[in-house]
Amino acid sequence: MLAKTAVDVGSDGVAVVSINNPPLNLLSLDVMISIKESIEGVLSRDDVKAIVITGTNRKFSGGFDVTVFGGKQEKKTKEELGFLSINFITDTLEAAKKPIIAAIDGPALGGAMEIVLACHARISTSSAILGLTELQYGVVPGLGGTQRLPRLVGLPKALEMMLMSKRVDGKEGQFLSLVDAIAPADKLLEVARRWALDIVEHTKPWVISLYKTDKLGTLEEARAILNSARMEVRRRNPNVEHPLVCIDLIERGIVSDPRDALWTETIAFHELRQSSTCKSLVHFFFARGQTTKISKMNLLPRNIDKVAVIGGGLMSSEIVALLLLKNYQVILKEQNREHLLEDLNKIRKNLYTHFKYGKTTQQGLEKALTLLKGVLDYDSFEDVDLVIEAECETLSIKQDTFTDLEKHCPPNCIFASSSSTFSLGLIGERTKCQDRIVGIDFFCLSPAMPLMEIVRTERVSSQAMADVLGFARKFRTTPIVVSDCNGQGVNSMVVTYLHASMLLAELGVDVYLIDQALKSFGMDLGPFRMIDMVGLKVFTEISRILVDRLPDRFYKPKLIPILQNANREGETTCKGFYKYDECGKAILDPELRKYTIKATSANSEEQLTKLSDTEIAEMILFPAYNEACRVISEGVVMRPSDLDVASALAMGFPTYRGGIHYWANKFESGYVYSKLKNWSGAYGGFFEPCEYITERSRGSTPVVSIHTFKLIVICMEQYTIGTFLQLSLSTLALFGSV
Numbered sequence: 001m002l003a004k005t006a007v008d009v010g011s012d013g014v015a016v017v018s019i020n021n022p023p024l025n026l027l028s029l030d031v032m033i034s035i036k037e038s039i040e041g042v043l044s045r046d047d048v049k050a051i052v053i054t055g056t057n058r059k060f061s062g063g064f065d066v067t068v069f070g071g072k073q074e075k076k077t078k079e080e081l082g083f084l085s086i087n088f089i090t091d092t093l094e095a096a097k098k099p100i101i102a103a104i105d106g107p108a109l110g111g112a113m114e115i116v117l118a119c120h121a122r123i124s125t126s127s128a129i130l131g132l133t134e135l136q137y138g139v140v141p142g143l144g145g146t147q148r149l150p151r152l153v154g155l156p157k158a159l160e161m162m163l164m165s166k167r168v169d170g171k172e173g174q175f176l177s178l179v180d181a182i183a184p185a186d187k188l189l190e191v192a193r194r195w196a197l198d199i200v201e202h203t204k205p206w207v208i209s210l211y212k213t214d215k216l217g218t219l220e221e222a223r224a225i226l227n228s229a230r231m232e233v234r235r236r237n238p239n240v241e242h243p244l245v246c247i248d249l250i251e252r253g254i255v256s257d258p259r260d261a262l263w264t265e266t267i268a269f270h271e272l273r274q275s276s277t278c279k280s281l282v283h284f285f286f287a288r289g290q291t292t293k294i295s296k297m298n299l300l301p302r303n304i305d306k307v308a309v310i311g312g313g314l315m316s317s318e319i320v321a322l323l324l325l326k327n328y329q330v331i332l333k334e335q336n337r338e339h340l341l342e343d344l345n346k347i348r349k350n351l352y353t354h355f356k357y358g359k360t361t362q363q364g365l366e367k368a369l370t371l372l373k374g375v376l377d378y379d380s381f382e383d384v385d386l387v388i389e390a391e392c393e394t395l396s397i398k399q400d401t402f403t404d405l406e407k408h409c410p411p412n413c414i415f416a417s418s419s420s421t422f423s424l425g426l427i428g429e430r431t432k433c434q435d436r437i438v439g440i441d442f443f444c445l446s447p448a449m450p451l452m453e454i455v456r457t458e459r460v461s462s463q464a465m466a467d468v469l470g471f472a473r474k475f476r477t478t479p480i481v482v483s484d485c486n487g488q489g490v491n492s493m494v495v496t497y498l499h500a501s502m503l504l505a506e507l508g509v510d511v512y513l514i515d516q517a518l519k520s521f522g523m524d525l526g527p528f529r530m531i532d533m534v535g536l537k538v539f540t541e542i543s544r545i546l547v548d549r550l551p552d553r554f555y556k557p558k559l560i561p562i563l564q565n566a567n568r569e570g571e572t573t574c575k576g577f578y579k580y581d582e583c584g585k586a587i588l589d590p591e592l593r594k595y596t597i598k599a600t601s602a603n604s605e606e607q608l609t610k611l612s613d614t615e616i617a618e619m620i621l622f623p624a625y626n627e628a629c630r631v632i633s634e635g636v637v638m639r640p641s642d643l644d645v646a647s648a649l650a651m652g653f654p655t656y657r658g659g660i661h662y663w664a665n666k667f668e669s670g671y672v673y674s675k676l677k678n679w680s681g682a683y684g685g686f687f688e689p690c691e692y693i694t695e696r697s698r699g700s701t702p703v704v705s706i707h708t709f710k711l712i713v714i715c716m717e718q719y720t721i722g723t724f725l726q727l728s729l730s731t732l733a734l735f736g737s738v
């Protein structure tokens with residue numbers, strides 16, 4: 001078995017203990033025991049004056065392996081619980097009679113950061129990644145982080161870093177006094193060794209973090225800061241407990257004794273790691289990491305610097321503006337001068353809005369404008385890396401464009417269509433470059449566009465997929481890969497969610513009550529506030545395509561035309577479902593009732609008025625889950641967990657519930673079915689449970705669609721065998737076969 005630490009004692013009397021658990025030097029009980037034994041070993045040697053602790057391969061450590069979190073643990077005695085935090089980190093490492101210095105490059109997160117905090121000084125590279133990220137997994141720091149971080153950086157910063165799982169780099173760490181000195185990677189050990197010897201020679205201070213108090217302020221000040229943090233946590237995350245536990249632990253250490261608080265912390269950590277919140281958040285962490293796992297691991301994405309956009313529709317101007325703000329050179333091609341001028345104007349306005357809302361500076365705005373070029377022909381396409389075709393939905397126009405693109409662009413250029421109507425195979429039918437044709441949807445239904453839906457055909461090459469995934473990452477969006485599905489991917493789940501909200505409002509439920517109920521459930525925004533932010537125009541455009549194609553599956557809201565006639569388009573017109581003041585703050589508008597009553601009276605069905613928050617949330621989220629199940633069983637997405645990620649990023653579904661599929665799958669199989677079936681009887685086919693949910697409620701294995709098998713076959717060509725088997729198993733598990 002590979003040794004989990006390496007020890008090297010130099011002629012200067014400094015021992016270097018390196019954590020050695022590649023690739024990320026993740027921690028486990030074994031690794032911690034190995035570090036403890038190595039440190040005890042060198043502490044007992046007469047030729048060792050000081051110790052430097054670091055990680056092999058330019059990575060300190062990615063913290064504890066979170067795969068072991070969640071689920072029931074065996075009952076532990078107090079001694080067992082305190083073994084790592086008290087016995088090792090506090091009584092062996094921090095209380096050592098020889099100075100121990102942390103030398104940090106790469107990540108030092110979670111438990112690894114807690115080792116670092118207990119060292120007597122910290123030297124890091126400027127790019128090191130430091131943070132206590134435990135709250136991201138539904139637990140609290142379990143190895144003294146709640147006590148030592150506030151004592152090193154002060155309460156406000158420590159709270160921000162812990163409650164938001166915020167990471168800082170080495171440079172910021174130095175500014176915060178978390179890091180004592182910065183060194184280049186190739187000099188890190190040398191500087192750390194010298195620092196250690198300086199402590200031995202009393203020319204540098206020997207700091208014990210646990211008993212520092214100079215950064216804590218008075219008790220009264222500390223209580224005020226902690227209480228305001230509590231209020232903020234209750235406002236933002238009313239349904240989770242662990243952030244409040246974290247604040248209580250910090251307070252306990254300040255008010256009573258930090259060593260006593262270490263015991264409470266270790267017990268709290270072990271309780272929280274068994275919670276369902278922890279399980280859901282760990283599921284979400286891995287689900288998010290999986291979304292990019294689609295092509296051969298060894299393919300590096302090629303650079304995409306210059307992008308051409310063809311057609312300047314409603315969504316294009318926002319996409320072009322975002323590309324420009326991310327420093328891409330963009331060519332916008334239109335069919336005639338009049339359209340081109342109109343589009344360029346829209347883009348300028350869009351950029352200006354970004355500037356107005358502080359999303360870019362004056363300089364950023366000016367630079368963005370220099371990167372944009374409007375054209376009417378293909379003359380400047382000879383060095384573009386990516387073309388995004390966003391023309392009107394006419395097949396012959398798109399086919400002509402792709403034929404022209406093949407002639408005028410370089411042979412590696414990726415061609416992306418944003419069409420939600422035609423299959424990519426049909427659009428590129430007349431070309432010989434189907435291996436470079438993909439679909440891209442920037443997910444305009446979400447105000448922050450945090451997702452990029454990438455449509456993959458059976459013929460697209462692994463390299464082209466790697467390039468587009470690289471582009472998505474550079475664009476700072478999470479890619480969700482879908483099959484060639486005519487726009488029925490993530491959009492259809494989100495549109496169903498918004499349709500269900502509208503339907504409920506048209507059945508008499510107050511719009512603001514709906515938003516409030518969904519917020520209490522944990523959604524970032526209520527659905528109506530979300531539509532206001534996106535704008536009715538964009539919502540109607542996306543919704544119309546789905547309603548036209550699948551009228552039985554989607555709802556045609558009556559409220560929309562009523563609001564559009566009243567010019568209530570959302571934030572852009574300062575009125576939508578809410579009113580907006582000059583600072584853009586949303587205000588409830590009593591006048592809205594006038595319009596909802598019109599839509600309600602157009603509805604002949606039974607009126608709903610007295611629903612609880614839970615009933616409202618279920619009536620809106622179960623239809624969205626129903627649609628997600630259709631999308632999954634049609635083989636549109638690779639894994640159900642992709643829709644968990646999509647639901648969180650696109651709809652604001654709470655990550656502590658794991659994502660929509662993970663959450664709804666936890667109900668008894670018959671529960672969701674019977675609810676949907678009852679609503680379908682009372683309020684129409686929109687609620688009708690899909691085949692997958694129906695089969696599940698009967699306890700039988702739902703049918704796997706031919707598309708899913710197709711998707712698996714595509715993957716066989718692109719995956720390493722191990723990854724392929726893992727994915728196939730998870731796909732089959734979805735259908736209850738394993």
Ligand SMILES: C[C@H](O)CC(=O)SCCNC(=O)CCNC(=O)[C@H](O)C(C)(C)COP(=O)(O)OP(=O)(O)OC[C@H]1O[C@@H](n2cnc3c(N)ncnc32)[C@H](O)[C@@H]1OP(=O)(O)O
Binds near residue numbers: 024140
């Ligand atoms: C007791 C303590 O208080 C509790 C704790 O320590 S909680 C844990 C704290 N640690 C973290 O939050 C680290 C999370 N990880 C990261 O941020 C990043 O992985 C990183 C910055 C460490 C490295 O990034 P990068 O080099 O891009 O590698 P990345 O692709 O993210 O990860 C590589 C693999 O390691 C896995 N991994 C990363 N950190 C992990 C962790 N802490 N536990 C389990 N698996 C982890 C990833 O899921 C990924 O798996 P895959 O290849 O099967 O998809």
